[in-house]
Amino acid sequence: MTDALVLKDVRKSYGNREAVHGISLDVKEGEIFGLLGHNGAGKTTTLRMISTLLRITSGSISVYGHDVTTEPEKVREVISYLPEDAGAYKDLTGRAYLEFISKFYTTGEAQKEMVRRGIEIADLGDRIDSKVDTYSKGMMRRLLIARAIMPSPRLAIMDEVTSGLDVINAYEIREIIRTIARNGVTVIMSSHNMFEVEMLCDRVGMMDQGNLILLGTPDELKEKFGAKNLEEVFVKAVMKE
Ligand code: ATP
Numbered sequence: 001m002t003d004a005l006v007l008k009d010v011r012k013s014y015g016n017r018e019a020v021h022g023i024s025l026d027v028k029e030g031e032i033f034g035l036l037g038h039n040g041a042g043k044t045t046t047l048r049m050i051s052t053l054l055r056i057t058s059g060s061i062s063v064y065g066h067d068v069t070t071e072p073e074k075v076r077e078v079i080s081y082l083p084e085d086a087g088a089y090k091d092l093t094g095r096a097y098l099e100f101i102s103k104f105y106t107t108g109e110a111q112k113e114m115v116r117r118g119i120e121i122a123d124l125g126d127r128i129d130s131k132v133d134t135y136s137k138g139m140m141r142r143l144l145i146a147r148a149i150m151p152s153p154r155l156a157i158m159d160e161v162t163s164g165l166d167v168i169n170a171y172e173i174r175e176i177i178r179t180i181a182r183n184g185v186t187v188i189m190s191s192h193n194m195f196e197v198e199m200l201c202d203r204v205g206m207m208d209q210g211n212l213i214l215l216g217t218p219d220e221l222k223e224k225f226g227a228k229n230l231e232e233v234f235v236k237a238v239m240k241e
Contacts, residue, residue, distance in 0.1 A: 002029040002064075004155050004186035005050065010059035012045050019045050021210040022059065027188055027203075029154075032181045034197035035190040036234060037207035043190035046207070047159050050188065051081040063155055080153035082144055082161055090133035094124055094143050097132055098150065105151045118150035121176065138169035145173060149180055156180065158189040162196060174200050194230040206234055213237055 005027040012020040020042045027033040035043045048054040050061055052072040060067060066074040089097050098118040102111045119128055122142045127135070132143065141161070148156055161177070162170040177200060181187055191197050197204055198218045206214040206221075214221055214237050218230055227233040 003027070003062075004029045004031070004064055005033075005188060006060075006062045007046075007050075008060045010046070010049060010061055011057045012042075012049060012054065013057045018057075019210050020049075023207075023212045024059075025205055025212060025215060027155075027186055029186050030181055030184050031202045032177060032187045032189070032200055034201035034204045035188065035207060036192070036194065036197055036204060036230070037190075038209075040209075041207040042210045043207055044159055047081070047157050047188065047190060050155075051079060051157050052076055053081065078154040080148040080151060080156050082148045082156070082158040091131060093131055094122060094128040094135070094139075095119065097143065098122070098147060101147050102150065114150050118146040120146075121149055122146035123172075138165050141165060141169065141173065145176055149176070149185075153185060155186045155188065158187065160191060161189055163192065170196070194234060198230045204230065206237060208238055 003026050007023055007025050009022045009024055010020060011018060011022050023046060035046065037043050045054065049056045050063065050068065052068050052075050056069060060069070062068070063075045064078050068075050089100065092100060098115050102114045102118070106114060122128060124139055124142060127139060132140070135143065145161070148158070162173050165173065174196065177187055177189070201218065203215070203217050204221060205212050214233070216224070221230065221233045222228070225233045225236045227236060
C-alpha cells in the first residue's frame with residue numbers, strides 16, 4: 001500500500017518550550033487515521049505541521065513523497081486542511097464562499113464543476129444562498145467540509161471536525177468522511193470523541209503531553225489493554241505512564 005503520510009521523529013517547539021516531542025507514524029492511502037488526546041496534547045500542532053501551516057522544528061514529514069519543508073507547494077497541491085471557520089469571508093453567501101475558494105484551484109468549466117460538487121457536499125438546500133454569518137454551527141461545518149473536499153484532495157486533514165455538533169450533523173459528516181475514504185482519499189483527523197474514532201478510524205494514535213503513546217487499530221489497542229472500548233484504553237494507557 002502507498003504511504004500517504006510519513007512522520008519521522010517530528011518535533012515542534014514554541015519558543016523554548018517543546019510541544020511535540022518526536023512523533024513517528026505513517027498513514028496508508030485510503031486510511032482514516034484518528035489522533036486522540038487531552039486538550040494540549042499536541043494534536044492541532046501536529047496537524048498544522050502536516051498542513052504546512054506551521055514549520056517543524058526537527059524531524060521530517062512527507063506527504064505522498066513530498067517533504068513539507070522543502071516542497072511545501074507540492075504538498076499543498078494534494079492536501080486540504082479543514083479550518084475552524086470561514087474567517088473573514090462570513091459576509092459572503094455559502095455559494096459565493098465556495099466560488100471564491102474554487103478560484104484558487106481552477107478556472108472555467110472545471111471551476112463550475114468544483115462549485116457544483118461543493119454545493120452537493122454541503123447539502124444546505126436553499127440556505128446555500130444565505131450569508132455565512134447566519135449559519136448555525138452545523139451548517140458552517142458542512143460548508144467547510146465542502147470547501148475542504150470539493151478540490152478532491154489526496155489527503156484531507158481535519159481538526160475536531162464534529163466537535164459541538166448535534167447527533168445528526170455529526171453522523172452525516174462521518175458518512176461524508178467514510179465516503180471520501182472509500183474513494184481513495186486519505187484522512188487524518190483529531191477528535192476528543194473516543195466513540196467516534198472507534199467507529200470511524202482504521203488506525204488510531206493516542207497523544208499525551210506531546211508524545212505519541214499508542215498506535216494501532218482500535219481492536220489491537222483494546223486487546224492490548226484488555227479494554228472494552230477506546231476510552232478505557234486511553235485511561236489505562238495514561239494511568240500507566
Ligand atoms: P486541544 O485538544 O485543546 O485542541 P491539542 O492536542 O490540539 O489540544 P495543541 O493545540 O497542539 O494541542 O497544543 C499543544 C501545546 O502547545 C499546548 O501546551 C499549547 O499550549 C501549546 N501551544 C499551541 N500553540 C501555541 C503557540 N502558538 N504558542 C505557544 N504555545 C502553543
